[in-house]
Amino acid sequence: MRIQHVVKNLKLSTALLATMAIAGSCTAAPVPRVTTTxxxxxxxxxxxxxxxxxxxxxxxxxPAPPLQLSELQQVRREKLSTIRRYYLLSDFRDKPISQPYLDMISNDLKTVRKAGIKMIVRFTYNWLGGGPDAPSSLMLSHLDQLKPILRANSDVIAYMEAGFIGYWGEWHHSTHNFTDHTTGKITNDAKKVALKILSVLPKNRMMVVRTLGYKKQIFDNDLPLTSEEAFNGSNRARTGHHNDAFRSTKSDWGTYSGNLEVMEQEKAWLNLDTKYVVHGGEPAGPSDPPEWDDCPGALTDFARMHWSGMTVNANGNYSVPVYQSWREQGCMNEIQQRLGYRFRLIDSAIVDKVKPAGTFSMSFRITNDGWASPYNPRSLEVILRHRETGQQYYIPVAESVRRWMPGETKTIDIVCGIPANINSGEYQVLLNLPDPAPKLYSRPEYSIRFANQNVWEPSTGYNSLLRSVNISPNVAGETYSGTQVFKLR
Structure with missing residues (x-):
């Protein structure tokens, strides 16, 4: 690996201090920084x-049997971080969900947490061959039963597919006429179910629906999300998309209109909306026409609609021929790498030395090589770790990681204070992007890893910036006068 260290004198201007992510109201003398690529x-x-x-x-x-820890540990060994779990409610089409079944769902989520992964959840009243769903009153009642479980375990729920309605919970062929499969229209009862799902989920989790037309109708709004609306906790900002027939036909089996001109408009709409909400799904077997799911078209749609994830074994393994085709054509590695976010450090500039109670300053540049940004909240911290004792100090950075968009490079500038009582010594500088949920915060499996060589620490979940700062009372410089100071871990 080639790392360049260039010492530069960078003057921290007043304007820069005003815009730094965790800057306090202070002034600082020019400090030497070391640049690392x-x-x-x-x-x-x-x-x-x-x-x-x-x-x-x-x-x-x-219904599928309870999840086993061993099978979920195998999922992790396969370098997967998420499962999608269908809960078949066919035994409860005319009555409340039984307590043993509710207990199974709760235990499944606990097992998911033990395994260090997350779950995409879908509930459905039918499976093979379709069949009856349930009246809306019962769906709403079932959601009331599920609410405490979903809330108590939302930390390991990636997101929830709308489900409940129609075959496989995909909102088509509903026996209670929630949807009209030929026109794409949905009823007020369908809207009520969608809004109920959003009400039982906590504000920091999303629901996804099967077509963009459904989202427009649920909220009586034909416009895609804007940057101003993004991640604001509203129901519209929490509703994403799942395409369960990716590149299977020219309309993706009704995902789009089928008219190529109209379909172009629909994809342009999704391109804007999915910048800020999750988009996932699956293929539906080999495409018709056969070349429709070939690599060029697939890669274009993945990027354009900001895909975050896709099943590896969808539809009883009907997807296997599609994936085999992508391998043979040579695009599977790119798909594996670019689904969702993929953050890559470019360089950093970090102060070389600082005194206790002095000013610590740094910046780093990072780019997103993936097709999407994170859709759930994500923390960012700077860690200082004593090279000999391992003692750690940390400070949170007020930066929205969910806005590190595909293809964009972000520069993050940080100015903060060193504690007055810190021990002297050499401190490694690291970045941590943990899950903010208390039960997951300290678990490395739930922290984001950068796509760089030699920076990832699997034991801590930290990304090393491959630099250290020397903290000593003998260092010259002004005392930090702001409020943002590193805290002892």
């Missing part, structure tokens, strides 16, 4: 809430 990595590795995921489906027309 980083090598990217083409390795395919696991990262939270992105990439291919395993689909855990009912057995024939029977």
């Amino acid at each position: 980083y090598e990217g990595s083409s390795e395919n590795f696991s990262n939270p809430e992105r990439g291919f995921y395993k689909s855990m489906e009912p057995l024939d027309n029977n």
Whole structure:
């Protein structure tokens, strides 16, 4: 690996201090910084809430058995971070969900947490061959039953597919006429179910619907999300998309209109909306026409609609020929790497030395080589770790990682204070992007890894910036006068 160290005198102007992510109201003398450049990595590795995921489906027309820790640990060994779990409610079409079944769902989510992965959830009243769904009153009642479980375990729920309505919970062929499969229209009862799902989920989790037309009708709004609306916690900002017939026909089996001119408008709409909401799904078997799912078209749609994930075993493995075709054509590695976010450090500039109670300053540049940004909240921290004792100090950075958009490079500037009582010594500088949920915060499996060589620490979940700062009372410089100071871990 080639790392360049160039000492530069960078003056921290008043304007720069005003815009720095965690700057306090202070002034600082010019400080020497060391610039480090980083090598990217083409390795395919696991990262939270992105990439291919395993689909855990009912057995024939029977509910799937409880999840086993060993099978989920195997999922992690396959470099997957997420599963999709179908819960078949066929036994409860005319009555409340039983307590044993509710207990199974709760235990499944606990097992998911133990395994260090997350779950995409879908509930359906039918499976093979379709069949009846349930009246809206019962769906709403079932959601009330599920609410405490979903809320208590939302930390390991990646997102929830709308489900409940129609065959496979895909909102078509509903026996209670929630949707009109020929016109794409939905009823007020369908809207109520969607809004109920959003009400039982916490504000930091999204629901996804089967077509963009459904989202427009649920909210009586034909416009895609704007940057101003993004991630604001509103129901519209929390509603994404799942395409369960990716590149299978020219209309993706009704995902789009089928008219190429109209379909272009629909994809342009999704291009804007999916910048800020999750988009996932699956193929539906070999395409018609046969070349429709070839690599060029697939890569174009993945990028344009900001795909975050796709099943590896969808539709009873009907997707296998599609994936085999992508391997043979040579685009599978790119798909594995670019589904969702993929952050790559470019360089950093970090102060070389600082005194206790002095000013620490740094900046780094990072780019997103993936097709999407993170869709759930994500923290960012700077860590200082004593090279000999391992003692750690950290400070949160007020930066929205969800706005590190595909193809964009971000520069993050940081100015903060060193504690007055810190021990002298050499401190490694690291970045941490943990899951903000308290039960997951300290678990490396839930932290984001950068696509760089030699920066990832699997034991901590930190990304090393390959630099240290010397903290000593003998260092010259002004005392930090702001409020943002590193805290002892």
